[in-house]
Amino acid sequence: MRVAGERGVRVVDEAVMRSTRTSEDELARVEEIERVELDRRSRRYRGDRPRTELRGRTAVVVDDGVASGSTARAACLIARRLTDATHWVRTRDEARDLPVGFFGASNGAAAALWAAAEPDSPVGAVVSRGGRPDRAGLRLPAVTAPTLLIVGGNDDVVIGLNQQAQARLGCENRLAVIPGATHLFEEPGTLEEVASLAAQWFTGHLPPASHPAA
Known part of the structure; x- marks a missing residue:
């Protein structure tokens, strides 16, 4: 749905926002919480060391599947389908x-x-x-x-x-x-x-x- 990074980096997946019916206020509250967690992890991992300058360097970025990625989008879509499927089942006489x-x-x-x-x-x-x-x-x-x-x-x-x-x-x-x-x-x-x-x-x-x- 949304990825937050240091220095104010913010990437929002508008399609996921629409499919989950997430409001801007809800998104803002989540981002506020995650910004706090991002700062905490930055202090824990980097300590007092300055940020590494990336110009002229090759950076390898690894997605471990825990924090974000396409699996999160899949979960949102599944939730919508699960809700719809449950309501459909409840309309069946036998169920x-x-x-x-x-x-x-x-x-x-x-x-x-x-x-x-x-x-x-x-x-x-x-x-x-x-x-x-x-x-x-x-x-x-x-x-x-x-x-x-x-x-x-x-x-x-x-x-x-x-x-x-x-x-x-x-x-x-x-x-x-x-x-x-x-x-x-x-x-x-x-x-x-x-x-x-x-x-x-x-x-x-x-x-x-x-x-x-x-």
């Missing part, structure tokens, strides 16, 4: 009375939380697996559905990002850390533990499905 839960992994978790924050969202519970809930940004305080955040114990960066997101949630929530698991939960038994935790969360927070009398 109208069924409880709704969202399960998202990686950027899909941000999409699930973004969609769950819609005022008319019917979602009753959300589970994030190795997700990036922080990318739901200003939407997080608006989520009312009980939310479970599952992360791998060896996924240090994502643990921190989930802790930041959890602090912004006002709904019932829990952060579950699976010891020994990395980001994709490829270690033996870790995905089974994810499935068990998710099943317990959904069955504990979603009401039983109602069935019409025969």
Whole structure:
């Protein structure tokens, strides 16, 4: 949606702004928060050293996939589609009375939380697996559905990002850390533990499905 850099650098993806219906005021609030974080990281990484002059040098820029990039745009588009798909399902006679839960992994978790924050969202519970809930940004305080955040114990960066997101949630929530698991939960038994935790969360927070009398 937007990338902020030092010396006032600001790049905005207008297409993502339109697709997510993000207002200029919302964008400004996010930018203000991220400018503070940018300054903090600059002081931490550079210390008191002056900026390196880049004229006459070759700079190699690496996108680690954590901070920004096309995956963020994909998450925004998924959120819109998820919202539309959920409303469509609720119009179907066979699904109208069924409880709704969202399960998202990686950027899909941000999409699930973004969609769950819609005022008319019917979602009753959300589970994030190795997700990036922080990318739901200003939407997080608006989520009312009980939310479970599952992360791998060896996924240090994502643990921190989930802790930041959890602090912004006002709904019932829990952060579950699976010891020994990395980001994709490829270690033996870790995905089974994810499935068990998710099943317990959904069955504990979603009401039983109602069935019409025969």
